Amino acid sequence: MSSATGQAAPDTPVLDLRHAGFGYAGRPVLEDVTLRIRPGEVVALLGPNGSGKSTLVRGLLGLNDHLSGHGEVFGVPLNRIRDRSRVGYVPQRHTLSGSVRSTVREVVATGQLATRPWWRPATREQRDRVTQALRTVGLDDRAKDDVATLSGGQQRRVLIARAMAARPDVLIMDEPTAGVDAASQDVLAAVLRRLAGLGVTMIVVTHELAALRGIVDRIVELELGAISFDGTPQQYAVHRARVTAATAAHPHEAHHHHHDDEDEPEGLSWLGSGPLDAADPGEDR
Numbered sequence: 001m002s003s004a005t006g007q008a009a010p011d012t013p014v015l016d017l018r019h020a021g022f023g024y025a026g027r028p029v030l031e032d033v034t035l036r037i038r039p040g041e042v043v044a045l046l047g048p049n050g051s052g053k054s055t056l057v058r059g060l061l062g063l064n065d066h067l068s069g070h071g072e073v074f075g076v077p078l079n080r081i082r083d084r085s086r087v088g089y090v091p092q093r094h095t096l097s098g099s100v101r102s103t104v105r106e107v108v109a110t111g112q113l114a115t116r117p118w119w120r121p122a123t124r125e126q127r128d129r130v131t132q133a134l135r136t137v138g139l140d141d142r143a144k145d146d147v148a149t150l151s152g153g154q155q156r157r158v159l160i161a162r163a164m165a166a167r168p169d170v171l172i173m174d175e176p177t178a179g180v181d182a183a184s185q186d187v188l189a190a191v192l193r194r195l196a197g198l199g200v201t202m203i204v205v206t207h208e209l210a211a212l213r214g215i216v217d218r219i220v221e222l223e224l225g226a227i228s229f230d231g232t233p234q235q236y237a238v239h240r241a242r243v244t245a246a247t248a249a250h251p252h253e254a255h256h257h258h259h260d261d262e263d264e265p266e267g268l269s270w271l272g273s274g275p276l277d278a279a280d281p282g283e284d285r
């Protein structure tokens with residue numbers, strides 16, 4: 001999926017970080033992050049609580065401090081990005097407030113406010129995009145319902161549709177499947193699979209890799225504010241098996257790998273079928 005506003009060449013990385021550091025109030029949380037993500041990749045961002053996953057994705061959105069190194073989104077340095085509409089964001093653990101009454105359709109339409117001032121009526125094309133986004137997440141039949149009447153999982157889908165309504169070239173999702181029941185997780189996974197099929201580049205922060213099997217084609221793991229793994233799901237399974245074996249051999253180091261609310265994939269059993277090796281891994285990650 002390419003944007004009408006895309007000036008960069010089609011092979012320009014979606015994201016290109018070189019030795020980048022991010023943090024808050026001048027204090028680094030993440031340091032020396034080198035990461036390049038190409039168009040169409042579906043990347044799961046894993047790591048224990050506090051390892052810096054949210055700090056990284058929020059850094060890409062300009063929501064915290066970029067402290068060191070270099071970063072570009074679609075070839076534009078992070079500090080020079082003015083148009084953020086190419087990046088869609090689904091925030092973490094966010095449900096829609098019950099205090100404001102809005103319909104599902106209205107909430108999704110707010111996703112276009114970055115590209116359309118609130119006082120200008122939506123064009124036919126913009127309304128069609130809202131309708132299509134609702135269809136993509138399977139909520140077109142709930143468009144007129146008060147969003148507060150939807151389940152937590154359905155509200156996550158509303159937020160994904162809201163992010164899609166501006167037709168971003170990359171979708172960043174912070175734990176889209178967290179805290180929803182298994183059935184809703186399956187529906188969300190199907191939504192992500194559909195987006196992947198449309199060629200949407202995705203960066204998905206998650207603790208629930210198993211829910212995304214067959215969708216994710218690359219895994220980046222953070223630990224203590226740095227990248228501790230970057231590779232395919234198959235390579236990750238091998239990496240985890242090694243870490244688990246090393247931890248068993250040296251139990252006194254086990255706390256380094258403690259993931260307190262993670263549904264940790266064990267061994268290779270979680271590997272599903274799917275476009276696991278679809279992406280060109282490149283040489284220079």
Ligand SMILES: Nc1ncnc2c1ncn2[C@@H]1O[C@H](COP(=O)(O)OP(=O)(O)OP(=O)(O)O)[C@@H](O)[C@H]1O
Pocket residue numbers: 024029047048049050051052053054055056
């Ligand atoms: N707004 C903030 N101001 C200052 N420090 C923050 C802020 N948000 C997060 N931090 C710190 O940054 C570190 C990394 O937090 P971050 O939320 O990025 O981790 P995470 O990997 O996303 O964790 P989780 O899996 O729990 O969401 C933590 O030490 C946290 O205390």
